Amino acid sequence: MKLCRFGPLDQETPGLIDDTGMLRSLKGILPDITVGHLSPEQLDALRAINPNTLPVVSEAPRYGIPFSGAGKYICIGLNYRDHAEEAGLPLPSEPIVFMKAISALTGPSDGILVPQHATKLDWEVELAVIIGTKASYVSPEKALEHVAGYCVANDISERSFQMQTSQWDKGKGCDTFGPLGPWLVTTDEIADPQALSMRLDVNGHRRQTGHTSNMIFDVRSIISHVSNYMTLMPGDIIATGTPAGVGMGIKPHPVYLEPGDVVELEIEGLGIQRQTVKANS
Template structure:
């Protein structure tokens, strides 16, 4: 099942995609798609809804974040060995955890605001893991039972900010640095989260072309590992890392985003996103 929220920012309605890819309005069955609805029981209730009986949404509405109630946006750094190599960093012996501010989250096609003072704005296509039930010190064997589904993410990064200290959060949590969606694809529709093709283009040029198969630490391991260090709650997101091809790693010189650039990205079965880089509203003109 592909769940979403659509409509004007702040007034989104719940929706789902039917078997023919048409957007259907779920408002008659729920007022919104909240973190509490991502539990197995909540998803069973939604699965029981016959899409054919729901109104078709015409046109091309804006997609918002697919669900509400995220308390933590957990990121995993350097989780692809070839990305670690292009960054000139050692392959980690255990997952590297950092946090992206929840306030960075936005709809999948919102403009990316270049922060004030930004000089090295970068891109990272990532698989997002969405938690459906509380996970605290769970085993790898049980880890996937806590996953509600998966979504497409762009871990937008400001490298100059990120590399100013050993803590990466400052370069990861700016407004609009967390596009999510367009959909939450429930776990039953993703046969193997370690076998998904992923890609990212900048101004129509392919920059990243990878697969979740080359993760160092897979989804099962990450959910278990993170749950030992912080309790994961329904609606929490784990961003699982990015394959090579980020701007920072381009040869012979790094290539960073500038105002007017358009980033398009996708993951097999999880949809696509498009963001245009715009100036910060307080930037000197």
């Protein structure tokens, strides 16, 4: 099941994508898709709805964040061997955990705003895991039972902020640095989160090509690890790392985003994001 929210900012309507790829409105069924709808019971209730009974949305609307009320935004750094190598950093012995501000969240095509004083704006396509049920001290074997679904995430990063004092959060949490969606794809449609291809283009030029099978720490291990240090709650987001091809890693001269650039990214089965970089006015 592919759940979404569409419409003007702060006025989003709940919807789903049917088997033919058509957008259907859930407005007559529920007022919004919230973290309260991410439990297995609530998802089963939505799954029981016959999409053919729902109104078709014929126009091409703006997509918002796929659910409202997100809690924590947790990120995993250097989780692909090729990305760690391009960054010139040692492979981690355990997941590197940092946080992204919830205020950074934005829709998948809302645009990327260049922060004041930014000079090294970068991209990162990532698989985002959306937690559906409370998880604390869970084993890797039980970890996926706590997942509601998966999304495409772009972990936008301002490298000058991130690297100047080694405080990653500073370079990750700016406004618009968290495009998420277009859909929340539930686990019944993603049999194996380690079997997904991904790509990212800048101005039509392929910059990142990767596959979730190449993660150093797989999704099960990440959820288990994080749950040992903080309780995961419905609506928490875990971005699981990015493959090689970020702007910072381009040799011999790094390439960074500038106003007018267009970033397009996709993960197999999870949809496409497209953002235009905008100057800060």
